[in-house]
Amino acid sequence: MATPATDRVRSTIRTLGVKNDELLSDCDNTFLTAKLVAEDLEHHHDDASVQDLLDATLDLVQCSHTLRSYRDALDSLAASYQPSSQTTDFKKLLKDHVKDLDDQSPFDPDKHDFVKQFKEAVWKVHHAGEPMPGQEEEEIVVMAGSQALPNKSCPLSGKPVDQLDNPVRSQRCRHIYERDAVLAYVRKHEATMQGRRRTNSNACKCAAAGCPGILVEDQLVCDRSLKIEIREYMLRQQSSNVDTVADFTLLEEEDDDTPLKGSGSR
Incomplete structure (x- = not known):
């Protein structure tokens, strides 16, 4: 004791x-x-x-x-x-x-x-699109996934993935969900299937449009890689927004230097 x-x-x-x-x-x-x-x-x-x-x-x-x-x-x-x-x-x-x-x-x-x-x-x-020296084709597919999220918002709650309170990912299809929303979705489906024989045809389907994946409660996880990928997505979004603002500012400066049509002296 x-x-x-x-x-x-x-x-x-x-x-x-x-x-x-x-x-x-x-x-x-x-x-x-x-x-x-x-x-x-x-x-x-x-x-x-x-x-x-x-x-x-x-x-x-x-x-x-x-x-x-x-x-x-x-x-x-x-x-x-x-x-x-x-x-x-x-x-x-x-x-x-x-x-x-x-x-x-x-x-x-x-x-x-x-x-x-x-x-x-x-x-x-x-x-872009070319394999690095010594890199196999299958490695390109794996590594490319490190910078691209499969979905930018939760298929159930609609919240952007970078605003999810408790993000989880299906280990089967990799789609990202808000934990409470997807657990409620899976458990509701399980309740309707009570007493029925479980088959792939009546399993709980992923809510992402066009995804044939199946959702299983114990395979909805938040691992370290998911947190890193969401963080990278956020940083890239912030960087993209800064670049957009900078480009817009440059356009405004160019417009300020351009004489208006018909503004010459009469």
Whole structure:
């Protein structure tokens, strides 16, 4: 039975895990910003700055991997910690857990999805539709999905995906929903099917127009990749809006310099 002291230690470990997750989220946001900036630099053929950003991204994914290892180690400690008669060296205990995790799964920053997406985004600036050197055709399909959401609004609530309170994605068809709306939709369908034999023909269909996918409650999830994709979509929207305003401002300035017809002296 856990003692109050044990519960306090486990609670502290879980709090550290939450702080760790916040740092991981900051890493994800920093990566997305670096990728967008790299695209702009590539447009201007600033190869040196693009390489600097790639080097920084490699450092960032290494840092992210370390944080993730510590997060997993903290989760393990929170579940397994037991007090003993000896003073616990938590620093050593945590490092040992992290080392065990790293030994089980060696890490190569160059193979990280973030780095692959960075390189592909830069490549596509001047080579859209062309495979990168050494890249297989199927990889192009997978990586292209990292920048394009399958739907821009929830098929049920109509809310834009970047305004959803609790976004979830169907693991089957990849469409994105507001969690409460899609769960209500699936459960209502399940209630109408009560007592009937389950078949593909009467399964709960995805509400996105034209999608043949099936919705299953335990396959509606909000994973890390979904949050990253929505964040990237938001950043690209903001960047697009800034560019539009800038273009409009330039047009206004040009109009101001153009003499009005019939405005000459009489």
